[in-house]
Amino acid sequence: MKKLMFAALCAALAQTALAQERTPSGKAVAKNPVSAEAEQVFRNSFRPDNPKYWMSRLEQDDAMKLCGQYKDNPPAAVRQKIELAQKATIRYPVDGKLMGKWQEGEKIAAHGRGGHIGFIQPDAPMTPRGGNCYACHQLAAKEVAYGTIGPSLHHFGKLRGNSDDIVKYAYDKIYNSNAFNACTNMPRFGLHNWLTPEEITHVVAFLMDPESPVNKD
């Protein structure tokens, strides 16, 4: 029964997210007739003096390719294939603890810089990479400048409790969002090493900890 309840809740969480994203009609989209040429045009449109390791950011894995091809709305079978493959990528911190410090998570959530390259306005080399959660989500009530691309996460822990299962769900979702919702707008923070497993545990704590401003106010 407990297991079932949890499954239902997880499903509800996923549904909440979906409700605010695209309707997963799974309607097959005709392949762009010029995609091979378009790919060439795209790759030839970058400055020749971009270093190779910058250019490598244009490489696509299967999930990226499929999401682009189906305009982020793949049919059910493709969707399932992506989600299964992505689930298998999730890695955990060595000590197994998934709840870090919410104070650290709060900083990561508010920080939107890091990883900018190019010649016009790159980040300084050692700029830490932020999660930039507020760009898309409401979190602590005191921050009014939040985006709405993703669902509101205000009172995330307060509404859901902080059972081990929910904590793991939050960690997994941040690590690889596509494991739950193929072609979601949310980045795969762990897969790309954008955030380390430890940093992800801090963001989890920011969402779950009863003392975190996400849940307090």
Added chain:
Amino acid sequence: MAANPMKIRANNKDGVTEVKVLISHEMETGQRKDASGAIVPAWFITDLTAKHNDRLVLGAEFGTAVSKNPYLAFRFKGGAKGDKIVVSWKDNKGETRTDEAAIA
């Protein structure tokens, strides 16, 4: 680099003239660093006057906190259609510029 002209609008309605001024100026704070990490020296308008014909209608002193490409709006009693509004500014490098507009 010679300063670009200002944009001055002056409109009289019911005996009150409203003046709006847009100025082309960097208004460097002296706190920004350039790409090489060197401080960009402060460069900003310090003084501005606005005259209606020859009568002073506004005096202003700016600090570095006034935004780049400064904007200013104020109102004075009097002025008639066709009268001249003359605005002058001076910056901390000693550069100046004067432009004028007719009250509409």
Added chain:
Amino acid sequence: MNNQRRTVLKSGSGAALLGILAAAGIIKPGMALAEWNKAAFEAKSMADTLKALGAGSPADSKDVQVTGPDIAENGAVVPVGVSSTLPNVTMVAILIEKNPNALAASFTLPEGTEANVQTRVKMGQTSNVYALVKSDGKFFMATKEIKVTLGGCGG
């Protein structure tokens, strides 16, 4: 030079000659005012700034207003103004508590000019903004908090 002249004429001001003369240093714009108040603009705290302006500790007044929106989408350009219904206002100023130097701008208002001036200022962060007004030789003040929000993609 020619190009600038045409520009000015086109913009309808026709002050090209004045501008050119002024730029060349032949005539000086009519700065019939006191020298720029270095001490006030370089003061850091509110108290030091008020002192440098000779304002002491001004009384709060309901008849003074900081005008403009309560939220700025970006701190580089924050529309802010001062208005007052007090009599004989000869000077108004805008002070931003949390800026490196509190004083942003001050204005001398000759007789006939309304106590209603608007400009745009930079704010490093959310801060109280003060309107200072000199009326009948005495100083009055009003304040409001203006929130500077983080915007856009975040970088």
Added chain:
Amino acid sequence: MIQRFIRTLVGAAVVAAFAGSAAAQDSKVADELAKYREALADGNPADLLEVKGAALWAEKRGPKNASLEQCDFGLGPGKLDGAYAQLPRYFKDTGKVMDVESRLVHCMVTLQGFKQEDVTKQWFSKPGTESDIEALVTFIGAKSNGMPINVPATHPEEKKMYQIGEYVFYRRSGPQDFSCAICHGQDGKRIRLQELGNLTTKEGAGTAMKTWPSYRVSQGAVWTMERRLIDCMRQARFPEPKYLSDSIIALQVYLQKNATGTVMETPGIKR
């Protein structure tokens, strides 16, 4: 089926709970933001640049000591009214689909005799360094103010560029899995406090495209559409696109076609 129904119910309840708590604060924020934008609209520093652009347009410059007054943006030599709103388009003389900036640079090279690498060195301004291209594009854009965007993309080359633009719009890559569609593929969303147009619709693309070139208060400068799109790629953490490159022009064909019919309000002013 029943399970799906329950999911939806729970989901809806959670969404409703969120919506209630923040609504009052949100509407206050929205009101003050509207006031902020209104206060900026009267007094757009882009107007100063437009005046400068008008002078540059008429000034004899370059090795050939010629003005740009014979430059053809698709409506005939020197015909600027409404030209910006109908770009990008296919040009017979170059055999290419060109946007306003590539066409302008083409004229600076062919009419005035400048070298392309010289004239594009300063394609955007930096503090203390102005950009002729920025001023000229602001001026040329303003000549389409009040006119409808009209890029039907019917010529085969234009049609192909539209399809390339669409491909690029949905193409994901980089360390955040970004494509243009991530932020600009849905209605009624915002990033932080900024509304995001759904650029796949006429309304969304129209709202976005009609105000460019635009003075950006956060940058203290007018941004052209190339500048806008190249910076989007930076925000997506991609390497830097080439100025005037085909995928930047293709994206503009895609966006302008989607926006077709929307009346221009340029130069704009925004965050």
